[in-house]
Amino acid sequence: MSPVAAPVCEPATQTWLDRRFSYRARGSDIRTEVVAGLTTFVTMAYVIVVNPAILGLAGMPVAGVATATCIGSLLACLIMGFLADAPIAMAPGMGLNAYFSFTVVQQMHLPWQVGLVCVFLSGLFFLVLTQLGVRQMIISVIPHHLLAAVAAGIGLFIALIGLKNAGIVVANPDTLVALGPMTAPGPLLALFGLAVIIALTLTKVRGAILIAIVMTTAIGIATGMAPITPVHHGWADMGATMLALDPAWAWRLFGHGWGILEVVFVFLFVDLFDNIGTLVAVTRRAGLVRPDGSIPGLDRMLQADSLATMIGALLGTTTVTSYVESATGVEAGGRSGLTAVVTGLLFLVALPFAPYAQLVPLAATAPALIMVGALMMAPLTEIDWNKGDEAIPAFLALVMIPLTFSIANGLAFGITTHALIKAFRREFTRENALLYVLAVLFVLRFAYIAAV
Structure with missing residues (x-):
């Protein structure tokens, strides 16, 4: 082919979609982008069921959360696709929804309406930090091994919640926890679902988690192991969480004291680093990273994340973030924002069925949580366990998250221990000053908790 011919005919054959998303320049086409979007959706569609199940434990209306999950994911994917032109899908994140239910609402006794205000503020601060360039400074002072440990610790946290919801792990006054009655309906259903997920995952079946949830629910209902009560939903039920943020939010935040700042910080901190890790992993697999390691349009991706979190809070769900499952769409050939747009539109298609998420028993969603937790263990390989200065802070961050049911405690132990090691070695520099401030x-914070 003549080297002159291509530039001459290219503008004439270029479609609006190609001009908007540049998929041809990245070696893709419309069909590939659509298939990639479908692939991504199937692998992450479990969030439509699992997110309402977790937030329902905080007393939130399940039908409303399910609707917010679909609409929030739709809008988030559209923002990521059109603003950042990246093949990255977004939805309410696993881990922070558990933190919201079990720590913010159940342990700190904050009303979920006030918790949503914290989520909104974290998204707003994330946007401000992105615009000011402060996020680069924060990322630079937190060592990679701590980020890896926190990610894995959240995985253990999620898995523990799944085991608890299934009745496989139960409370015990003598040993704190113990093995539950394994012949009871809950554990049996959950173990069946887990077996299905493992089998489908090992055979590389797309949507293994979603398929297992559907199969486990169907078997539970058919055998009477998971009896259901027919429900009827109206528009009021579907919109029960929309704009539910407390109108007197300023007074509420003031009334709950300094603890509210911790909640905002945890949402902000975890989303910041989890999002960075996902963006790096997915864009690298898509071949969108420059030779120097930088990611084109990273700021726009982070802006999309922060905007999506604020929109999600207004709709009635927790932090909306980038999903690592987007990598499955990339493997299917997705290279542009059109992949994310297709994924978002599929969440719209799923919307009419979302309110019925409450019919799914906890025993059916528990295996999904256990599997997601297992998949989040991969970052532990990035820690050098032979180095004490890495291993000790990482270990404390890792175990304190599930053992105290708090991401904040894991962060606190990890960062504080790391700072103490630096101080012991007299490694005081201007670059790590922020680290000592955090410590x-x-x-x-520990002193405040002890005093109240």
């Missing part, structure tokens, strides 16, 4: 704040 002092965490120490003050």
